[in-house]
Amino acid sequence: MGMTKLIKSLVKKDDYTIVMTLSEPNAPILANLAMDFASIHSAEYAEALLKSGKPEQFDQVPVGTGPFSFITYQKDAVIRFKANKEFWGEKALIDDLVYAITPDPTARYSKLKANECQFAAYPRPADLAEMQKDPSLKVISQSGLNIAYWAFNVTKKPFDDKRVRQAMNMAIDKAAIMRDVYLGAGTAAINFIPPTLWSYNTAVKDYPYDPAKAQALLKEAGVTAPLEIDLWYMPVQRPYNPNAKRIAEMMQADLAKVGVNAKLVTYEWGEYRKRAQQGEPTTVQLGWTGDNGDPDNFFFLRGCAAARPGGQNISKWCNEEFDVRLKKAATLTDSKERTKLYEEMQVIMKEDAPDMTIAHSIVFEVMRKEVEGYKQSPLGGHKFIGVDIK
Amino acid sequence: MLRFLLKRLALTIPTFVALMFVTFVAIRMVPGDPVEVRTGERGISPERLAQFRHELGLDQPVWKQFADYAWGLLHGDFGTSVVTNERVLTEFMQLFPATLELAFFGMVFAILIGIPAGVIAALKRGSIFDQTLMGLSLTGFSMPIFWWGLLLIMLVSERLGWTPVSGRIDLIKFYFEPVTGFMLIDALLSDQAGAFKSAFHHLMLPMIVLGTVPLATLARMTRSSMLEVLSEDYVRTAYAKGLSPFRVIGLHALRNALIPVVTIIGLQVGSLMAGAVLTETIFSWPGVGKWLIESIGRRDYPALQGGILLISSIVIVVNLTVDMLYGFINPRIRHGQ
Numbered sequence: 220m221g222m223t224k225l226i227k228s229l230v231k232k233d234d235y236t237i238v239m240t241l242s243e244p245n246a247p248i249l250a251n252l253a254m255d256f257a258s259i260h261s262a263e264y265a266e267a268l269l270k271s272g273k274p275e276q277f278d279q280v281p282v283g284t285g286p287f288s289f290i291t292y293q294k295d296a297v298i299r300f301k302a303n304k305e306f307w308g309e310k311a312l313i314d315d316l317v318y319a320i321t322p323d324p325t326a327r328y329s330k331l332k333a334n335e336c337q338f339a340a341y342p343r344p345a346d347l348a349e350m351q352k353d354p355s356l357k358v359i360s361q362s363g364l365n366i367a368y369w370a371f372n373v374t375k376k377p378f379d380d381k382r383v384r385q386a387m388n389m390a391i392d393k394a395a396i397m398r399d400v401y402l403g404a405g406t407a408a409i410n411f412i413p414p415t416l417w418s419y420n421t422a423v424k425d426y427p428y429d430p431a432k433a434q435a436l437l438k439e440a441g442v443t444a445p446l447e448i449d450l451w452y453m454p455v456q457r458p459y460n461p462n463a464k465r466i467a468e469m470m471q472a473d474l475a476k477v478g479v480n481a482k483l484v485t486y487e488w489g490e491y492r493k494r495a496q497q498g499e500p501t502t503v504q505l506g507w508t509g510d511n512g513d514p515d516n517f518f519f520l521r522g523c524a525a526a527r528p529g530g531q532n533i534s535k536w537c538n539e540e541f542d543v544r545l546k547k548a549a550t551l552t553d554s555k556e557r558t559k560l561y562e563e564m565q566v567i568m569k570e571d572a573p574d575m576t577i578a579h580s581i582v583f584e585v586m587r588k589e590v591e592g593y594k595q596s597p598l599g600g601h602k603f604i605g606v607d608i609k
Numbered sequence: 610m611l612r613f614l615l616k617r618l619a620l621t622i623p624t625f626v627a628l629m630f631v632t633f634v635a636i637r638m639v640p641g642d643p644v645e646v647r648t649g650e651r652g653i654s655p656e657r658l659a660q661f662r663h664e665l666g667l668d669q670p671v672w673k674q675f676a677d678y679a680w681g682l683l684h685g686d687f688g689t690s691v692v693t694n695e696r697v698l699t700e701f702m703q704l705f706p707a708t709l710e711l712a713f714f715g716m717v718f719a720i721l722i723g724i725p726a727g728v729i730a731a732l733k734r735g736s737i738f739d740q741t742l743m744g745l746s747l748t749g750f751s752m753p754i755f756w757w758g759l760l761l762i763m764l765v766s767e768r769l770g771w772t773p774v775s776g777r778i779d780l781i782k783f784y785f786e787p788v789t790g791f792m793l794i795d796a797l798l799s800d801q802a803g804a805f806k807s808a809f810h811h812l813m814l815p816m817i818v819l820g821t822v823p824l825a826t827l828a829r830m831t832r833s834s835m836l837e838v839l840s841e842d843y844v845r846t847a848y849a850k851g852l853s854p855f856r857v858i859g860l861h862a863l864r865n866a867l868i869p870v871v872t873i874i875g876l877q878v879g880s881l882m883a884g885a886v887l888t889e890t891i892f893s894w895p896g897v898g899k900w901l902i903e904s905i906g907r908r909d910y911p912a913l914q915g916g917i918l919l920i921s922s923i924v925i926v927v928n929l930t931v932d933m934l935y936g937f938i939n940p941r942i943r944h945g946q
Binding site: 274275279291293294295296297299315317319320321322323325326329330332333335487489490492493529 | 655693700703704766767770776781784900903
């Protein structure tokens with residue numbers, strides 16, 4: 220986010236006000252400041268912990284002003300909170316909030332069924348059908364603030380040609396991926412941002428699945444069959460992509476039909492990202508989970524600044540029309556003006572096709588039917604203010 | 610006896626050094642380092658990456674990292690976790706009681722059922738009981754822990770509702786600060802009515818899952834050892850003297866049959882620790898096994914190195930104790946006969 224360069228000064232005006240001066244106009248900073256990392260902490264507490272030689276307790280024994288007070292954390296076992304009776308806002312309706320640390324999704328489901336816990340995050344997609352049938356449970360869902368994409372490295376031939384990138388978009392049967400890999404837990408992505416995010420352009424149409432047209436476009440671009448490419452897939456499951464390998468295999472089969480031989484490649488996760496950011500692959504799967512609900516938090520991934528070697532723009536696509544709008548939108552505070560620019564950027568992006576947008580996953584959460592008042596956070600966190608057990 | 614002890618102790622030193630080296634090298638051979646794992650899709654500038662690596666000492670040559678690690682160990686310093694910033698020994702000591710409690714009761718379960726079952730099978734050799742027991746023990750021995758654990762959860766916890774699914778105690782009903790780290794003891798100390806029962810209920814399934822393989826091994830071992838002893842002359846003599854079968858079996862046969870079984874119990878400590886890794890994961894049991902699995906994912910080098918070394922040390926010490934015990938039970942061993 221470049222906060223160190225962006226924030227010129229930070230001055231305390233009084234006990235409840237700080238004044239932040241920026242080195243340039245920057246609209247996304249409001250959304251950025253609403254992120255967890257920018258919470259205001261107690262300086263006195265930090266100093267006291269430093270003096271006592273226990274700085275690690277800053278995270279593990281937190282103090283704050285939220286609706287729940289931290290009671291205890293037992294490593295890998297439990298985190299306990301109690302309703303904060305002194306809370307300045309709407310008071311919590313439950314007295315005790317206990318996080319039973321249960322990393323295995325099957326165990327979480329079993330605990331829920333046995334009423335040992337009342338809420339479970341991240342259910343296994345394979346369990347969803349059974350969960351939805353269980354009258355003692357309630358399953359809720361919403362489109363996740365994320366995107367899974369297949370990026371084309373525009374610095375490598377023949378992907379420097381827009382027609383080739385468009386052909387790739389038309390060669391893949393996206394509906395089959397949705398059906399067989401996402402198992403109903405995803406929506407086909409048309410734009411680079413999810414439809415829940417403001418400025419989403421509903422007028423943009425996705426490329427149709429049209430292998431014949433794809434072949435024609437490849438021919439028009441002077442590509443002689445068979446075209447040999449590499450197709451990188453992530454070695455890990457991500458919130459936006461449950462099985463990158465399976466998707467890669469399906470893509471490989473689709474591509475073969477239009478005369479493209481894709482060699483599947485993967486690396487260890489850290490190595491994979493490093494090489495992808497260096498621009499090593501020709502085509503590569505990756506994705507993004509939004510942090511704060513600002514479109515800039517997605518679109519910067521295709522900005523020119525991130526297209527440098529090692530940058531997060533792994534298609535290395537640097538489109539001036541797009542980039543000018545990206546930079547301008549970041550300086551405006553009028554959301555209507557920003558929306559207009561972001562909508563235009565989505566049109567440019569679809570036309571120039573630096574990626575094939577694959578999917579936005581659907582985030583499911585499951586709870587006992589007695590739990591009331593729970594609202595899903597679009598940012599993926601879990602907030603229990605307003606939640607009650609009847 | 611002292612010479613025997615010193616000889617055994619001396620043998621453990623190269624084992625420790627080899628372990629130290631292997632854990633250090635093995636984790637570094639896995640691609641990715643702690644900084645890269647923590648970055649995720651988020652970008653990190655090369656300068657920040659270099660700074661983090663420097664802070665964690667990962668920019669040093671590997672031989673220097675190893676030398677620093679070995680030097681720290683010689684001073685009793687197992688390092689600091691790169692994820693939680695806590696001392697590895699402190700983290701280990703927080704989690705180890707949970708593993709020890711589970712392993713201890715797993716072993717008790719295996720001994721209490723395995724040895725009597727093995728004795729009865731030997732006494733009723735060829736009977737239906739014997740054949741069934743041997744069949745079951747072979748199944749138990751070859752059963753994957755993960756599958757067995759999940760099966761028991763589905764059947765016993767979900768379908769029958771006899772035991773809780775996971776964890777160490779009912780977290781909603783009971784709350785007390787850990788004193789010893791052993792949940793059963795802490796539950797007793799807490800004076801909260803029902804806490805001990807809840808803790809024991811939670812222990813039952815993990816204990817059975819972890820104890821299954823040692824149980825099967827012990828039952829088979831006891832049976833074969835008992836069969837061997839029962840055909841010895843001194844057993845026949847004891848019967849001829851007119852001793853009751855109970856005295857012959859309990860006093861003469863079983864005591865001798867247990868000698869190899871004791872060794873097996875010692876050797877099972879290693880497999881109990883290995884089994885604990887899986888059992889803790891299935892039952893969300895907050896012990897060192899689960900901690901180590903998570904440390905691999907985070908590439909938490911110090912936690913992994915320290916954790917594995919500490920567990921291995923425990924296994925070595927237990928085996929040493931068993932060797933000594935064996936020598937004590939069977940004087941021929943310590944006298945090198």
